[in-house]
Amino acid sequence: MKTKVVVTDYIEPDLNWESEEFARRGVDFEYHQLKFEPDEKVIEATQDADVVVVNMVKITAKIVAGWKKTKLVIRHGVGYDNLDLDALEKAGIAPCYVPDYCAEEVAEQAIALIMACGRRVVSSRKVLDDSSASGIWDFAPMIPIFRMGGQTLGILGCGRIGSLVYKKLSSFGLRFLVCDPYLTEERKQELGIETVDKETMFRGSDFVTIHTPLSSETRHIVNSQTLAMMKPTAYLVNTARGPMVDSEALAGALKRGVIAGAAIDVFDREPPPLDYPLFSLPNAILSPHLAWYSEDAAWTIRKLIVLEVDRFIAGQPSRYVAKKVN
Numbered sequence: 001m002k003t004k005v006v007v008t009d010y011i012e013p014d015l016n017w018e019s020e021e022f023a024r025r026g027v028d029f030e031y032h033q034l035k036f037e038p039d040e041k042v043i044e045a046t047q048d049a050d051v052v053v054v055n056m057v058k059i060t061a062k063i064v065a066g067w068k069k070t071k072l073v074i075r076h077g078v079g080y081d082n083l084d085l086d087a088l089e090k091a092g093i094a095p096c097y098v099p100d101y102c103a104e105e106v107a108e109q110a111i112a113l114i115m116a117c118g119r120r121v122v123s124s125r126k127v128l129d130d131s132s133a134s135g136i137w138d139f140a141p142m143i144p145i146f147r148m149g150g151q152t153l154g155i156l157g158c159g160r161i162g163s164l165v166y167k168k169l170s171s172f173g174l175r176f177l178v179c180d181p182y183l184t185e186e187r188k189q190e191l192g193i194e195t196v197d198k199e200t201m202f203r204g205s206d207f208v209t210i211h212t213p214l215s216s217e218t219r220h221i222v223n224s225q226t227l228a229m230m231k232p233t234a235y236l237v238n239t240a241r242g243p244m245v246d247s248e249a250l251a252g253a254l255k256r257g258v259i260a261g262a263a264i265d266v267f268d269r270e271p272p273p274l275d276y277p278l279f280s281l282p283n284a285i286l287s288p289h290l291a292w293y294s295e296d297a298a299w300t301i302r303k304l305i306v307l308e309v310d311r312f313i314a315g316q317p318s319r320y321v322a323k324k325v326n
């Protein structure tokens with residue numbers, strides 16, 4: 001029997017390369033764009049798949065119940081909060097994910113956003129335009145800017161991406177407040193860091209960058225209480241997952257000057273609607289959930305997904321099993 005691989009949704013311009021790779025292996029391959037479709041449509045497309053590859057479609061218990069012989073689900077990406085892990089476990093289906101294709105890129109995006117906040121790069125264009133229009137330099141809207149060296153960066157979650165942010169910024173003369181209660185002593189020693197509790201990190205940081213998985217513990221971890229702990233001159237950077245930040249609370253905090261600004265790559269609704277609360281705020285820098293992207297990363301993940309299917313056909317275990325986080 002031929003192995004059948006079905007893709008529920010994808011972000012590549014096309015999957016011609018995958019089609020050729022799977023044809024060479026004698027694998028049946030189908031792909032769809034079912035991101036906004038009801039569960040029934042997803043079931044119809046995937047019910048006789050051996051392997052389901054999913055990007056953003058929510059894999060619900062109902063969908064899992066509709067599968068006749070699926071043995072493996074591959075989440076195209078790092079976070080796997082769109083998979084119902086309990087339902088998959090009950091059905092004896094192994095979920096896996098690809099956590100090792102874009103850590104460099106996300107760390108670089110977080111650093112770019114931290115720098116953009118600290119140096120007010122985005123709003124400086126308006127200052128230039130207004131000054132050109134009036135014929136006089138007026139830097140007042142850009143003030144204050146502080147030297148990066150000597151400021152404190154809070155890192156919430158020091159796994160693959162958070163630890164890269166730490167390593168890459170270590171030569172900037174920053175102080176670090178790392179909050180990650182699950183980091184082993186061995187890993188802390190390896191990185192040469194101590195960790196602090198959440199409150200110490202929020203209160204003491206000039207920048208807070210989020211790098212935790214989305215879980216019941218981290219959902220709305222940035223809320224009106226934690227925002228109130230932050231310095232009025234501090235910035236929040238989120239390249240992890242949108243629902244970790246209460247976006248209404250953040251918008252309110254940005255309007256009232258509770259914190260100085262925020263830079264956000266991920267949203268609780270994606271893409272965010274035009275009336276999204278952060279869109280109208282000059283002290284919010286926004287990017288379209290593209291922290292992961294580089295030409296290199298985009299190809300790496302495609303190859304790693306085909307490799308995962310090869311391993312499945314060869315009866316080998318997945319490289320990274322998606323496990324429940326708190």
Ligand SMILES: NC(=O)c1ccc[n+]([C@@H]2O[C@H](COP(=O)([O-])OP(=O)(O)OC[C@H]3O[C@@H](n4cnc5c(N)ncnc54)[C@H](O)[C@@H]3O)[C@@H](O)[C@H]2O)c1
Pocket residue numbers: 078079080099102103106156157158159160161162179180181182183211212213214217218239240241265266289290291292293
């Ligand atoms: N924007 C993008 O394009 C993009 C791309 C890739 C990954 N991501 C997101 O980046 C995040 C980090 O990915 P990663 O590969 O570094 O994950 P990882 O699993 O390697 O690291 C996560 C770290 O968070 C820690 N953690 C868990 N719960 C915590 C808590 N309550 N408080 C503090 N720390 C906690 C864990 O101990 C771990 O060290 C994920 O949310 C992922 O979805 C976003």
